[in-house]
Amino acid sequence: MKLEIVNGRVIDPASGHDGPAGVFVEGSRIVAIGNRPAGWQADRSIDAAGLVVAPGLLDLSARMREPGAEGALKQEMRAALAGGVTGVVCPPDTDPPLDEPGLVRMLRQRSREAAGARIYPLGALTTALKGEALAELQLLHEVGCVAFMQTRVLPHDNSVLLQSMRYAATFDLPLWLRPVEDTLAGSGVAAAGPVAGRLGLPSIPAVAETVALHTIFELQRASGARVHLCRLSSAAGIELVRRAKNDGLRVTADVGIHHVHLVDVDIGYFDANYRLDPPLRSQRDRDAIVAGLADGTLDAICSDHTPVGADDKLLPFGEAAPGATGLEVLLPLVLKWARASQTPLVQALARVTQRPAEVLGEDTGRLRVDGKADIVVFDPDAHWQLTGESLVSSGRNSPFIGYELEGRARVTVVGGDVRFGA
DSSP states (O other), rough: EEEEEEEEEEETTTTTTTEEEEEEEEEOOOOOOOOOOOOOOEEEEOOOOOOOTEEOOEEEOOOOTTTTSTHHHHHHHHHHHTEEEEEEOOOOOOOSSOOHHHHHHHHHHHHHTTTTTTEEEEESSBBBGGSSBBBBBBHHHTTOOEEEEEEEEOSSSHHHHHHHHHHHHTTOOOOEEEEEEEEHHTTOOEEEEHHHHHHTTTOOOTHHHHHHHHHHHHHHHOOOOEEOOOOOHHHHHHHHHHHHHHHOOOOEEEEHHHHOOOOOOGGTTGGGGGOOSOOOOOOOHHHHHHHHHHHHHSSSEOOOOOOHHHHHHHHHHHTTTOOOOOTTTTHHHHHHHHHHOOOOHHHHHHHHTTHHHHHHHOSOOOOOOTTTTOEEEEEEEEEOOOOOOOOOOSSOOOOTTTTTEEEEEEEEEETTTEEEEO
C-alpha cells in the first residue's frame, strides 16, 4: 500500500521542519518527505491543502478501561484516533491491575484486534498496586511493559520504594511515579486554599507533592534509578524538578492538559466536571506550569484521559469520581495553550509528539524517512463546540463541555494505515 499526503504544511518538531511538503508512505514506513520519489504511483492520495501534517500525538496517560470494562478498549481507541492520537500509554490501575504477564498479553492482544492507536502498557510497580511487595518487573518487561508505575500515591513504606529503585536501576528499567505523599494528601478532593475553604471541601496541600518529590530525589541519588514524574501540579513542585534536572538527576516530568488551562476557582459551586486528580490549584501554580513547559522543566503534556460514567459525576463534588475525558480534546487544548502563550506551533507539538517519545525511548513522535508512519493531519482553524454527544469516548464529561474549541484532526494514520478520516 502506497499512501501520499500532499499540499500540506508539514511540521516535524524533532527536526524543526515547518513548511510545505509531501509525505510519502509505503507499507508501515515513510519513504520520502518533500517531492514525490521517482516513478512514484500512489494507491491512495490525501489532499492536505490548508491543513497541518505532523507526527501522530503520543499520550503519556490514557486509561482505556481494560481489563475491567469488557469491550471498552475499542471505543476508547476510536476516541484516540478521532483526537489524532496514534500512541497511548496505559496506566496499570486497571481492574485487576497490570501486575501479571497474562494480563499484559491480553491487553496487547485486544489492542491489536481493536486496530486503533499503538498501546504502551505500564506495569504495576507493586503487587496489586498495594505498595507492599514488588511485582515481577522483569517478567512484565519481557511481555511488553515499557515502564513501571505506582499510581495515585507513593508506597507508604519508603524501603519498598528504595528497593524498587535499586532493582530498576540494575536493569535500567524506568519508574513512573505520582509525587503524592499519602498521609498528607489524606482524603482530600481539592487543592488547599481559599476555594476549598469557602466550599468546605477536604483539601490536599502542595506539600503533599513537594515532600514526595524530596523523597523521590533522595532515593534516586542513593539508587541511580531513572524516574518519570507524572502529573505535576504545583509551583513548588515544578521548582524542585527544575533543581533536580540542574543537579543531573535522571528525571523527566509531565503535566495533564487540564492543569495547563484551569485553576481551582473554576470549580465554581461544586461542579464535579472539575473534580480531577491531582486537583486544580491556584493561578500561581498554573503560571508555573506554563513557565515549566516553556523552559523544558516539564517534558510533556498528556490528556490524563479518564472516562467516568455520568452517574459517577452526578454525585456531590467530594464523592464524585475524579477524572475527565481527554483524548479528543488534547490537540485543540494544546493549540489553545500555544496561542495563549505565543509558543510556536512546532515547539507546542513537541510536547505531545517528540518529547513523550523520548520519555518512552520509542522510535516514534517524529516524521523522518524510514521512520514509522504514525501521522495526524489536522485543521488548526476548525471551530467546533464540545458537547457530550460529540465525544466518541464512553466518558462524556469534560470541564470544557460547552466550549468552542479550535483545531481538529481530519486524518489519523497508524503504521501507514489510515484509521480515521479520509
